[in-house]
Amino acid sequence: TSNKNRSVRIIARARAYMEMNISCQFNLDELAKGLGMSYTSFNNHFKEQIGISPIRFLRNLRLQKAKYQLLRTHNTIKEIARECGFTSTEYFCNSFRNETGMSPLTFREQKHLKQL
Numbered sequence: 001t002s003n004k005n006r007s008v009r010i011i012a013r014a015r016a017y018m019e020m021n022i023s024c025q026f027n028l029d030e031l032a033k034g035l036g037m038s039y040t041s042f043n044n045h046f047k048e049q050i051g052i053s054p055i056r057f058l059r060n061l062r063l064q065k066a067k068y069q070l071l072r073t074h075n076t077i078k079e080i081a082r083e084c085g086f087t088s089t090e091y092f093c094n095s096f097r098n099e100t101g102m103s104p105l106t107f108r109e110q111k112h113l114k115q116l
Contacts (some may be wrong), residue, residue, distance in 0.1 A: 007045045010035050018058050021087050070108040077104050
């Protein structure tokens with residue numbers, strides 16, 4: 001049980017770190033090492049507790065932030081990609097399209113039209 005509690009605390013710290021540093025580029029392997037775990041162990045514990053991999057969790061966080069910014073700011077797609085921690089605008093647009101079925105610009109335009 002103490003190992004389980006330790007694991008829960010570690011994954012909570014990992015989630016908090018990801019949420020606070022969403023705009024930054026960071027390596028999940030380095031995060032795992034900083035938490036005293038191998039990446040494989042970190043990945044397994046994370047999936048067990050959260051239900052998805054840490055990579056997927058981080059990408060979902062970034063996409064949620066991007067959706068918010070698309071609807072609430074006039075920032076360019078390039079600015080939003082950078083502020084949400086994507087390595088390139090192209091990677092952001094591809095990830096966004098894979099997740100939503102539409103480009104970030106189409107998402108912004110459709111949501112704004114619905115609000116009128």
